[in-house]
Amino acid sequence: MATTSHILEGQWRHPDAQQHRFDELSLWTDLARQLEAAKFDAIFFADVVGLYGNYRGSWDIFATEGLQIPSHDPSVMISALGAVTEHLGLAWTSSVIQEHPYTFARRAATLDHLTGGRTGWNIVTSVLENAHRNFGLPGLTPHDERYRWADEYVDVVYKLLEGSWDDGALLRDKAGAHADPAGIHKIHHRGERYSVEGPHLVAPSAQRTPVLFQAGTSPAGMAFAARNAEAVFMFAGSPDSARKITTTVRAQAAERGRRPADVLFFAGLSFVVGSTEAEARRRKADFDEYLSIDGLAAHMLGGMGVDLGDAPVDTPLKDLHVEGGRGVLQAVIDSVPGGNPTIEDMVRYRAERMRLVGTPERIADELERWQDAGVDGINIINHVIPGSYAEVIDGLLPELRRRGLAQTEYRPGTFREKLFADGSRLNPRHPAAAYRGAFRDAPR
Numbered sequence: 001m002a003t004t005s006h007i008l009e010g011q012w013r014h015p016d017a018q019q020h021r022f023d024e025l026s027l028w029t030d031l032a033r034q035l036e037a038a039k040f041d042a043i044f045f046a047d048v049v050g051l052y053g054n055y056r057g058s059w060d061i062f063a064t065e066g067l068q069i070p071s072h073d074p075s076v077m078i079s080a081l082g083a084v085t086e087h088l089g090l091a092w093t094s095s096v097i098q099e100h101p102y103t104f105a106r107r108a109a110t111l112d113h114l115t116g117g118r119t120g121w122n123i124v125t126s127v128l129e130n131a132h133r134n135f136g137l138p139g140l141t142p143h144d145e146r147y148r149w150a151d152e153y154v155d156v157v158y159k160l161l162e163g164s165w166d167d168g169a170l171l172r173d174k175a176g177a178h179a180d181p182a183g184i185h186k187i188h189h190r191g192e193r194y195s196v197e198g199p200h201l202v203a204p205s206a207q208r209t210p211v212l213f214q215a216g217t218s219p220a221g222m223a224f225a226a227r228n229a230e231a232v233f234m235f236a237g238s239p240d241s242a243r244k245i246t247t248t249v250r251a252q253a254a255e256r257g258r259r260p261a262d263v264l265f266f267a268g269l270s271f272v273v274g275s276t277e278a279e280a281r282r283r284k285a286d287f288d289e290y291l292s293i294d295g296l297a298a299h300m301l302g303g304m305g306v307d308l309g310d311a312p313v314d315t316p317l318k319d320l321h322v323e324g325g326r327g328v329l330q331a332v333i334d335s336v337p338g339g340n341p342t343i344e345d346m347v348r349y350r351a352e353r354m355r356l357v358g359t360p361e362r363i364a365d366e367l368e369r370w371q372d373a374g375v376d377g378i379n380i381i382n383h384v385i386p387g388s389y390a391e392v393i394d395g396l397l398p399e400l401r402r403r404g405l406a407q408t409e410y411r412p413g414t415f416r417e418k419l420f421a422d423g424s425r426l427n428p429r430h431p432a433a434a435y436r437g438a439f440r441d442a443p444r
């Protein structure tokens with residue numbers, strides 16, 4: 001995320017941390033080049049469009065901790081990162097509440113053109129009340145309604161990206177027509193929230209639709225993922241919790257006519273690598289000195305839509321009223337041994353459970369357990385930028401490669417072709433594919 005403090009709060013104060021330079025383009029272009037040299041699949045930017053809720057009665061902590069404020073618009077950075085890389089996937093987050101789907105589809109298609117088909121879109125619905133108020137809504141839109149909103153939003157985007165233009169309609173024939181009007185169609189979408197006539201203003205890009213990421217793990221979130229996602233981000237806490245998500249979503253995808261392998265899963269994990277266990281523990285202790293416990297609590301409870309000012313730290317999580325991230329909350333409750341965890345337990349969980357600490361061999365053993373649980377890849381959560389990535393590249397990747405767990409070369413082609421073997425466009429089993437050719441007879 002283009003901000004100082006994204007997930008492991010307080011780490012920006014570590015002497016090695018450079019994430020406070022989030023507003024310098026060179027921080028990101030250097031990182032993108034470094035990731036590409038190491039054959040990472042993608043760089044992914046999370047994003048929010050508002051503040052987390054109050055903590056202890058005010059939102060001051062978000063300013064004092066640099067906790068996702070200030071934060072920059074990641075979509076603007078994608079074209080710059082595309083210019084300095086050739087193969088790296090470039091994925092950003094955009095919420096259905098922040099932009100009309102007509103302009104979003106135009107932005108996404110433009111970025112896919114500029115990057116030669118390397119974009120990914122993390123579809124989110126925003127769990128932050130303040131974000132909803134920033135877009136004129138009276139408060140947080142209720143949980144399942146946000147997913148219904150997202151259903152219509154992605155439908156409009158699919159219609160524009162997949163159905164509005166036929167391949168080959170853009171001719172650029174200097175002796176004749178620039179484009180063939182018979183190959184460009186209005187979509188005439190009329191729905192609950194949107195009315196979009198079309199046509200789409202951008203001709204098809206290499207992928208047409210960016211690779212579709214999603215991160216909700218509630219029942220409504222998993223149903224949305226089963227229908228739409230090609231990749232799912234998760235914070236699962238353990239391989240067993242991850243398995244519940246991977247098997248549920250894959251089974252639901254199969255019920256909808258997709259294949260289990262049409263959906264990839266990426267677990268959010270952080271690494272502290274040492275040449276011995278003792279060295280790794282020493283390095284972890286060094287990072288721990290900079291962890292902000294208040295920052296972690298403010299972030300996680302804000303993300304669940306809980307008013308932080310009301311709850312003492314010994315409140316059991318199950319007693320919190322949650323309109324926001326129910327899936328995340330359930331994953332936390334499931335993952336803490338002994339049952340009935342409190343807010344304080346949850347903060348400890350945040351600090352401990354997302355981190356794998358040890359020698360490359362021990363971490364690789366653990367990653368094999370995640371792989372056995374149906375997880376396809378890791379979304380690396382950094383302590384420090386760029387050091388946490390250098391640590392994985394130099395310390396862990398050689399062992400992962402030795403076990404055949406990390407790629408040594410890129411597959412040719414677009415981001416989608418690199419992730420899946422079957423083409424640069426959404427496969428025919430995806431619901432968006434139904435819009436191809438669907439508007440050829442639409443009123444002009």
Ligand SMILES: Cc1cc2nc3c(=O)[nH]c(=O)nc-3n(C[C@H](O)[C@H](O)[C@H](O)COP(=O)(O)O)c2cc1C
Nearest residue numbers: 046047093124215216217218221233235325326327
């Ligand atoms: C790994 C991960 C990354 C996420 N990234 C974002 C993000 O960048 N922006 C955002 O608004 N929400 C983000 N979320 C929140 C999800 O989009 C979703 O709203 C949340 O998980 C609650 O959905 P659920 O109730 O279906 O579980 C993320 C969640 C996870 C697990």
